[in-house]
Amino acid sequence: MALTAFAVAAGAQDEPAAVGTTITLPDGRTATVQATPSPTPDAVPARELTPAEILAATSKNYPSGTYLLKSDRWSETDEREYGVFIAELGESGCATVNKCLHDPRNPFRGSDPPGIAFAADCADLPYYLRFYFAWKRGLPFSFAAEVAPRGHTRDMRYTAAGNRVEVRLNPAGYNGYAILDVLRGAISSATYRIHPELETPEEQDFYSPVLTPAAIHPGTVIYDPNGHLATVWKVERNGRIHYLDAHPDYSVTRGFYDVRFVRSSPGMGAGFKNWRPQRLIGGKRQADGTYTGGTITLAANKDIADFSVEQYFGNGPRPAEDRDWKTGSFTLAKETVDYYDFVRGQMAGGTLLFDPVREIGDMVDSNCADLHYRGDAVDLAIAAGLPKRAEPDRLPPNIYGTEGDWEAYSTPSRDARLKTAFKELYDSTKRFLWMSKRGDAKLAYKGKNLAGDLLNAYDAHAAQCQISYIRSNGSKVAFGYEEARRRLFDMSFDPYQCPERRWGAKGEELATCADGKNKQAWYEAEKYLRNQIDRTYEARMDFALDELKAPGPGKGVAAPPETDVRRWLLTQPGGQAAIKARQPGKEADKRKHWWWPL
Structure with a gap:
């Protein structure tokens, strides 16, 4: 996946990396910096650049903010505090990515110079937030910079057999704001579309967790194979999972997990994803406490305690072939339930109960x-x-x-x-x-x-x-x-x-x-x-x-599904009784009904 060089959206703090600036690449070639993508990206880049080339050529053009490693791994405390960071953004009610990261609930907002504007769409946002936290805390972060399809496809975002990671990039030592822009160009929903058990030629950034309250938490990512991404920010005691997501206009919205997030074959990698543990190996600790050199390695599935493929195959006997994934069953409290009830019940501690x-x-x-x-x-x-x-x-x-x-x-x-x-x-x-x-x-x-x-x-x-x-x-x-x-x-x-x-x-x-x-x-x-x-x-x-105008494949369906809850309830005897109870009567009767007047 190749990229274009983009200028960061950062007010007066910008150095002379304006649109139209010619930059020199490490191999002597030149390229023109294009504008940061907006909701109307009309510019056609002069040439495409790899993520590494962009970092090497443009980091100096951003406000100060070098990504330095201060730890060789994420501790359990780091992971918990990342979850708190995500939960705070969820609670804040922020309506855009920019407002989220400038919100008082972001503990790192004071480290960003005035004028910095943050932007990410749905696929970018999980990486954007994960790297932002890692950068500010000095924690290891490498990412899948290029993916390739497993089989023929016209669009890697919707590859039938999924994708594989071809290139990983460790951006330590480069400018954090430049890295955020690189992530926006390098990451798409195709990056998530990977079989949970595929670990070659390069390891993927996520793993498939077991469906328990300990494993699904603020910071867990949800992938809808129809091309949408969300990040869990809260799990209620009744098992309801709340998420926040972003959109092409960089707005941020919130919702809860349900059938809108479809299941799919394992190769498409749908469902819940946790960040794979990363560790710096062979880095040299400097006098100021930072690390240089070394290699970031990712934990294999076999070394992750809560790795599981039950969300794909069920919690009973695994189907013999991936193509039979739909035959897998989900059992909760000795009762066979559908997948969405299983998730809800598991998140509630094993008991499915609806109010x-x-x-x-x-x-x-x-x-x-x-x-x-x-x-x-x-x-x-x-x-x-x-x-x-x-x-x-x-x-x-x-x-x-x-x-x-x-x-x-x-x-x-x-x-x-x-x-x-x-x-x-x-x-x-x-x-x-x-x-x-x-x-x-x-x-x-x-x-x-x-x-x-x-x-x-x-x-x-x-x-x-x-x-x-x-x-x-x-x-x-x-x-x-x-x-x-x-x-x-x-x-x-x-x-x-x-x-x-x-x-x-x-x-x-x-x-x-x-x-x-x-x-x-x-x-x-x-x-x-x-x-x-x-x-x-x-x-x-x-x-x-x-x-x-003529019917045919890809042109929609003849009639919409039924959505009229009210009309259906009125066909029930109890529904009619509720309407009769609302008839005007004594003032005392009116006051006792919390729904009055309607």
């Missing part, structure tokens, strides 16, 4: 937060002027895995994850009622009307959710959670379309949209893609408008 009323409320809150995160992404596209540009003649080769403006400003992947979460809420509601009817011991509910209580919780939390956006004429539109759900599959992922269409407007609300007939035709033609919640990265999607 259904809280679960539904939390899921509504999470969906509301994701709607707001989506709004931020749409606003960025509008601010960048994408709706004023002409619609391209064709869609990208694949709308979910692309680059350039489409990657930075479109939302098909984000929207698919959001729609999956809405469907999961619907499915969970039905499941909890089914569990209640069976008297399932895994349901922590002592009330007498579960359907009614779920409906009350749903409505109460939905009532706290308000979405708004600015129409093309500058007027503001606001609506609630249920209206957002009704619009969900009408919300355009296409960044070239007006804000009204991005938010699924119809009728009078749509009248202010400035899109012409061509964009309107594109919006209509993309409806089947909007109906699809499964992200199909292997599908060809570079269709012209006329091609997209």
